[in-house]
Amino acid sequence: MSQERIFKVLLAPHVSEKTERSADGANQVVFRVVKDASKQEIKRAVEELFDVKVRNVQTVLMKGKSKGFGRIRGRRSDWKKAYVALEAGQEIDFLGGE
Numbered sequence: 001m002s003q004e005r006i007f008k009v010l011l012a013p014h015v016s017e018k019t020e021r022s023a024d025g026a027n028q029v030v031f032r033v034v035k036d037a038s039k040q041e042i043k044r045a046v047e048e049l050f051d052v053k054v055r056n057v058q059t060v061l062m063k064g065k066s067k068g069f070g071r072i073r074g075r076r077s078d079w080k081k082a083y084v085a086l087e088a089g090q091e092i093d094f095l096g097g098e
Contacts, residue, residue, distance in 0.1 A: 006045045006048055009034055009041050009045040010031050010033055010045050010049065011031070012031070013029065014081055015030075022083065027086050027091075028085050029083075029086065029092050030082065030083055031081070031082045031084060032079060032082075033059070034080065035061070035078065037080065039058075042057050042082045043057050052086055052090040052091070053086065053087040054085070055085040055087050057082055057083070057084050059081070059083075060083070061079075062078065062079050062080065063078055064076035064078045064079070
């Protein structure tokens with residue numbers, strides 16, 4: 001996998017109440033990733049970008065919500081979410097605090 005692809009696989013960390021619970025209990029981090037990314041690509045990208053060891057990766061394809069504004073109907077696009085479980089003792093700090 002090229003360096004360019006590594007930077008394109010991970011889009012952003014996904015922060016919600018559910019992801020915070022999984023981060024505390026199971027030592028997991030949740031990322032929003034490109035839809036065509038494989039588990040191996042996600043694992044390698046996280047290991048190279050954050051210098052951590054990844055235990056496993058689980059992916060979920062999130063379906064876009066149907067929205068309406070008056071008589072106008074629309075749909076948000078589908079996206080992919082990756083639950084990345086880290087090895088014991090590994091941690092990713094997004095805030096960069098001490």
